[in-house]
Amino acid sequence: MNDTAIDYAAVFQALPGILALLTPDLVYADVNEDFLRVTGRTREQVVGHHIFDAFPENPDNPSAKGMRNVEASMRRVLATGERDTMALQRYDVEYPDRPGQWEERYWSPVNAPVLGPDGKVRLLAHRVEEVTELIRARGGPSGTRTRVLEAELYTRARELQELNDRLRQAHAREREVALALQEAMLPARRQVRHQAVAVRYRPAVGALNVCGDWYDLVDLVGGNRLGVSVGDVVGHGLPAACVMGQLRSALSAASRVAAGPAQALDVLGRYAHVVDGAESATAVTTFVDFDHHAIAYSSAGHPPPALLHPDGRVEFLDKATDPPLDARPDPIPRPQAETGFTEGATLVLYTDGLVERRYEDIYAGLARLADSLVAHRHEDPETLADAVLLDLLPSGGATDDTALVVVRL
Template structure:
């Protein structure tokens, strides 16, 4: 609705200047605007429902062309990462639909952008293509075929150089991702028994790019029949976030051993975080579990609330002691703390926001999904329950943010 009038977005799409098409996750045409059908020389009937490279196969006799491979790689990166991908200039010749075996030379400049569904997954790809063949020919002037060939060769060479540079950047990012994940694995504690209680831990890196290594979990044995369980999330990603994560996790673990409760532990961590560059706005939730008193005492610094799952499948979000993230206040202020009773056989679940949050969606929707999944699988052992949660909430394709998860049977 604009100024009281309904907007016909289908009409707007078809009137868009320039070539724009919509593809699904399998790279099948869903729609194409008028300029796309006109300039590509294909009707909507020849496009809709067909795989992009069945409609536009690569010229068979041109062994050195890479247009189809580069375009496919770009589209698949968008599906995997959920982020826009701008391609360098690419030569991609098109077969004349009325004269099989006759090909027309084309130079394209494509941009591929994701359309996300309510769950944050890519459901469509906007495939916008700028046709610049005529521009190249106009620059050369009429009849100047030799100059045209030189210009085309130069443009193609520059395009290949840019593509090679992009490929080198992707290789560098992949290498840094592997290093960051190795550092993450070295810093996080291995799964282990917590006294006689069963616990499961999981870490799932983000899909694509270097969006990993800001999340952590920790379990600390305390005197008596007690443990502390915590999860945290550093703002940012990559090697820097992994290093900050390691410092904060170690600091909280040490503070937990001497603090009188979770609030005091977070207060000490907040003071320490002021001396760590990049630690500001980190979110943390920490809990102290006492089996003698059958209580879970908790405190949260801007983090999604832990969940207490009863044996009967009821869920209770521990959200009565929530405060801003680390470094959010200019001065030190005591943090809140709350406690809740539990019965034997209950389950405590702590997690980071990658498990529940999706772009463009209210957090309550994600919390509702989490509660539903916990209720459905309430009788599962911790290891199985952790797997069920990841399968239900992340799905097969993972997520665009990393996820840490701790499940402990009380």
């Protein structure tokens, strides 16, 4: 149908269900065929008429407040620009050909705004579900009460569904903002001199699962040295992404002036103490000295980096592990360890989304990582990074973020 214009007026008339369009003055602008059929009115009796002129209230039955409730709902839509789902309403509808005679009807309405280019409400879309026969099905007072309750439950279920739809939309918007924020805060690989580096970030699946995983690469002062770090903030969404940005920036700055990775984490821990949401965040940082073929490292509650040696041996750097950031009321100096490497080795830092799985020991994930690194040890960093993600992440996506840094030494 790319070459055929859609006749939306015909579509509106053909849509099943009771549908009407009203102006902001609550005058009927258009109604569909089902609306006319159910209400027993002609187009001339409705279109161009105010809602109360087309459907007046029954002056002899003050309890029939359906039309007044509909008007109040439409006023809310006009004021807020948001959809309003109403509870089941009872109406007294006057027979158009028998003035003064009224029929009891039960309708379940929804009113939604139709916005113009300026964002203002130009029309009101009024949709109604006819449930009168459902109410009358069993007859008698007890049967009527039962059917009214059933209809009320149906209406409430629909309201909950629409609320869930709104929440999903809000969460999707939050996810987009959080991902954009993370992308803006995470450093580019080209910011460091060392070129044999691959970085990957994979967000968790699901609208709510944008987390606070991060990585950092920084050229260190003095000699041919590189600082490589990863971290993980507890929580999800925008708050976690904001905390992530603060901690990454703080560690990046501290690494440039610190004597070693332990001192950099000491500074980060003190900073985390004054950042709301940084409690129990984890991080690991490594200082790679290419001139002396040595790696100094320190970990604050984070999974250990992996060092893949050229001969295929995998060494996990787990000799300097300490509690997460801000875990102690009175912080003490963190431990630091050092290991050597030969040219052609590969350093891999990652967050727990890569190796941790629910109901599984962490060592099973570390073993999978080691097997994958050995299987692809001859690949360049970019290819190796992709292969590790393919081997370790679930095919449908992980429920936790994953950050990965691969450095060929």
